[in-house]
Amino acid sequence: MLKCLVGWLWQLAWHCTWCSSTKRWREILLNSLKAITLLWLIWCLGLVGCASQSQNPAPVRSITKDYSQQYQTKITASSYQVKSGDTLFSIAWASGQDYKNLIEINDIKPPYTIFPGQTLKLRGKSNNSSVSRKKTDRSNTSTHQLKNIDSRHKNDVDSTSSQGYRQVKAGQERSSTAQTKPRPYGRVKQWLWPTKGxxxxxxxxxxxxxxxxxxxxxxxxxxxxxxxxxxxxxxxxxxxxxxxxxxxxxxxxxxxxxxxxxxxxxxxxxxxxxxxxxxxxxxxxxxxxxxxxxxxxxxxxxxxxxxxx
Missing domain, CATH: 2.70.70.10 (Glucose Permease (Domain IIA))
Structure with a gap:
């Protein structure tokens, strides 16, 4: 339809060129014709673009959000070098295992202290050998110590779950007492929603x-x-x-x-x-x-x- 309109306007413009009395109308008609011709060309190019898109459809993405890009804490290596601020709990969390397993396979002895630069095994079994450490000046190195628990469990490795962490600043004397009164752990009788929403x-x-x-x-x-x-x-x-x-x-x-x-x-x-x-x-x-x-x-x-x- 647009093509027919363009053709008719061209014929009318050609007829008007022979009539001197219609000079002003001829100019208006020619300008309108140019605009309509431009629109027609744009329309044709649009059809070509749609055809090319139909041949190359947009990639389909999974409707499931990739959470692995956000929570990039997974440690898959067989060993890990302790960094400042690390704790046994954070390392175990990132490697997807129970922290008691880290204590066992690395033969970490009470009071369960780890040091920056220390290498921990994340896989394997205990070999009853001390874990490798870099030579560090403990007086100038921040350490992370697992707090002592109820005296009934001091020699029980399995009961170390009732211990927590305390960061010791440089030059600070490490204390063997917990920040809060230790309590024996029991079974989780009931879970509560942590927030509304x-x-x-x-x-x-x-x-x-x-x-x-x-x-x-x-x-x-x-x-x-x-x-x-x-x-x-x-x-x-x-x-x-x-x-x-x-x-x-x-x-x-x-x-x-x-x-x-x-x-x-x-x-x-x-x-x-x-x-x-x-x-x-x-x-x-x-x-x-x-x-x-x-x-x-x-x-x-x-x-x-x-x-x-």
Whole structure:
């Protein structure tokens, strides 16, 4: 239709060129004709572009979010060199195993101290040999010591789960006493939802999936402990988790609370179920939410199978 209109206008313009009385109208007609011709060419080019796109469709992307790009804390190597700020819990969390396994395969003796520069085995069995260490001046090196536990369990390696971490500053004398009164761990009788909001991300057992759930809420709203336990990690050293809290509830269970705006507890502190531990934020991510994980013997499990319906 547009092509026919262009042809008719060209014929009319040609006729008008022979009529001197229509000089002004001829100019108007020619300008209009040029504009319509340009539109016609653009329309033709658009058809060609659509045809080429139909031959090369856009790539199809997975509808499942790739969480592996965010929580890049997985350690897959067979060994790991301790860095400043690391703890046995954070290393075990990143390598996806129970920290008691690290103690066993590396023959770490009480009081379970690790040092920056020390090399830990992440795979294998105990060889009853001391773990390799770089020569360091302990008076000038920050260390991370596992706190002593109830005296009933001092010689029991399996009961080291009731210990926490304390960072010792340079030149500071290490204390064998815990920051809070040690308590024996029991079974987790009931789990509580750590905050209010909408579950915006589900757990996935896939290697690219989320190892917990995301709960969308408002900035600054309360984050509470899902069960009673000891805070064994509080900081931002694990990439992708932002300001993170890890709580030890029993010999088998840990819970994690990520992306907090403010952390309200300290490492070694005992907390009750429902106690305020942080405020919701967006550290380490692109939206305000709580990323909540539960791990059983170091392995991620679906939190919704433990939380109240």
């Amino acid at each position: 909408t579950v915006s991300g589900q757990f996935s057992a896939s290697s690219l999936g989320s190892k917990g759930i995301d709960i969308k809420g408002k900035f600054g709203q309360a984050i509470t402990a899902s069960a009673e336990g000891k805070v064994v990690y509080a900081g931002s050293g694990l990439r992708g988790y932002g300001e993170l809290i890890i709580i030890k509830h029993s010999d088998e269970f840990l819970s994690a609370y990520a992306h907090n705006s403010v952390i309200r507890v300290t490492e070694g502190q005992w907390v009750k179920a429902g106690q305020l531990i942080a405020n919701m934020g967006s550290t380490g991510t692109d939206s305000v939410k709580l990323h909540f994980e539960i791990r059983y013997k170091g392995k991620p499990v679906d939190p919704t199978k433990y939380l109240p319906k």
